[in-house]
Amino acid sequence: MLNTVIVGASGYTGAELAKIVSRHPQLTLSGLYVSATSFDAGKPLSALHGQLYGVVDLPLQPLTDIKTAATNIDIVLLATAHEVSHDIAAEFINMGCQVFDLSGAFRVKADGFYDQYYGFKHQYDALLDSAVYGLAEWNHDQIRQAQLIAVPGCYPTASQLALKPLLMAGLLDSHQWPVINAVSGVSGAGRKATVTNSFCEVSLQAYGLFTHRHQPEISHHLNCDVIFTPHLGNFKRGILATITAKLAPGVTAEEVTTAMESAYLNTADQHAVRLLNNNTAKLDDVVGSCFCDIGWQVQGEHIILTAAIDNLLKGASSQAVQCINIRNGFPQLTALV
Numbered sequence: 628m629l630n631t632v633i634v635g636a637s638g639y640t641g642a643e644l645a646k647i648v649s650r651h652p653q654l655t656l657s658g659l660y661v662s663a664t665s666f667d668a669g670k671p672l673s674a675l676h677g678q679l680y681g682v683v684d685l686p687l688q689p690l691t692d693i694k695t696a697a698t699n700i701d702i703v704l705l706a707t708a709h710e711v712s713h714d715i716a717a718e719f720i721n722m723g724c725q726v727f728d729l730s731g732a733f734r735v736k737a738d739g740f741y742d743q744y745y746g747f748k749h750q751y752d753a754l755l756d757s758a759v760y761g762l763a764e765w766n767h768d769q770i771r772q773a774q775l776i777a778v779p780g781c782y783p784t785a786s787q788l789a790l791k792p793l794l795m796a797g798l799l800d801s802h803q804w805p806v807i808n809a810v811s812g813v814s815g816a817g818r819k820a821t822v823t824n825s826f827c828e829v830s831l832q833a834y835g836l837f838t839h840r841h842q843p844e845i846s847h848h849l850n851c852d853v854i855f856t857p858h859l860g861n862f863k864r865g866i867l868a869t870i871t872a873k874l875a876p877g878v879t880a881e882e883v884t885t886a887m888e889s890a891y892l893n894t895a896d897q898h899a900v901r902l903l904n905n906n907t908a909k910l911d912d913v914v915g916s917c918f919c920d921i922g923w924q925v926q927g928e929h930i931i932l933t934a935a936i937d938n939l940l941k942g943a944s945s946q947a948v949q950c951i952n953i954r955n956g957f958p959q960l961t962a963l964v
């Protein structure tokens with residue numbers, strides 16, 4: 628059994644992690660942490676997240692000393708803000724833990740990226756270089772070797788899983804950027820109250836036009852420019868990405884299907900992508916599950932893809948556990964289905 632702790636356990640992704648880890652046959656949930664000054668320190672996690680009553684009643688502990696928190700721990704899940712993960716990951720790594728970071732702190736190695744999109748100067752170049760991007764279906768071999776895994780963002784997970792098979796097979800017109808329009812539920816913004824996310828303020832709308840940090844994350848890892856426009860929807864969970872792209876000259880619908888199927892059908896290990904072919908993906912089919920559903924249709928030289936995930940699961944917590952499973956040689960969907 629691998630001793631596992633969750634930092635940021637009282638948040639939305641942290642609570643999902645606690646639920647998954649507690650039912651994982653190879654992991655022991657050994658500690659739940661919040662900030663040193665947290666108002667919630669000392670409370671059982673289930674007092675904050677009622678679904679966990681009788682399931683995870685462990686108390687939330689203040690993270691006052693990382694050395695103590697990391698002693699005899701094999702796996703650390705950081706469900707913390709980018710700046711917090713940036714500051715604390717190294718100490719857990721130095722204590723010999725495998726670290727799975729749900730934040731954006733170690734996802735992109737590019738000059739000036741963190742200054743421009745995250746508003747802080749990255750202080751851990753070597754760690755950033757060593758981090759492996761945890762897009763589970765695609766980075767299996769690197770994840771198996773890594774000590775620090777940067778779990779992809781929610782919008783980037785849906786977007787990349789849909790576009791990557793086409794790009795890898797050279798089926799897209801390189802002169803036209805794919806256009807990604809994606810709608811997220813409000814849990815994507817985390818549990819902390821803000822005016823923008825309060826019930827009476829939320830109304831379906833686009834945000835972050837040309838400036839959202841997930842645009843460069845997607846472009847960087849796909850090695851392809853994209854237009855990405857996120858939208859906030861007035862629902863709790865889920866992301867639906869609708870992606871329009873131009874096919875390379877002469878590419879047929881059959882070639883598209885072959886590329887999708889060779890990426891995601893008949894793979895050695897069960898994974899979390901489900902192909903819908905001509906059907907469109909929808910939120911109800913994936914919310915509460917670890918799956919990313921992908922549908923597509925071709926007309927002439929254009930393709931429209933739809934991809935749906937639960938932002939808190941395939942977009943964060945279940946993908947993190949998928950990475951733990953890959954890293955430790957367990958079947959990929961252990962504790963997830």
Ligand SMILES: NC(=O)C1=CN([C@@H]2O[C@H](COP(=O)(O)OP(=O)(O)OC[C@H]3O[C@@H](n4cnc5c(N)ncnc54)[C@H](OP(=O)(O)O)[C@@H]3O)[C@@H](O)[C@H]2O)C=CC1
Nearest residue numbers: 635637638639640661662665706707708730815817818943
């Ligand atoms: N929500 C989503 O859909 C997704 C989120 N992510 C990323 O995952 C991370 C967590 O997101 P989410 O669960 O939504 O966030 P929440 O805001 O819901 O939770 C944040 C958690 O971190 C704790 N925390 C804050 N400061 C510290 C600290 N210094 N040390 C230890 N714990 C701390 C908070 O508790 P307290 O303040 O009481 O200490 C809380 O438990 C973020 O980086 C986010 O960007 C990634 C993909 C999807």
Ligand SMILES: CC(=O)N[C@@H](CCC(=O)OP(=O)(O)O)C(=O)O
Nearest residue numbers: 729730731780781811812815816
């Ligand atoms: C609805 C909403 O606000 N969503 C968040 C994305 C959440 C997420 O995925 O965070 P990461 O940056 O860690 O990937 C946003 O747009 O900032």
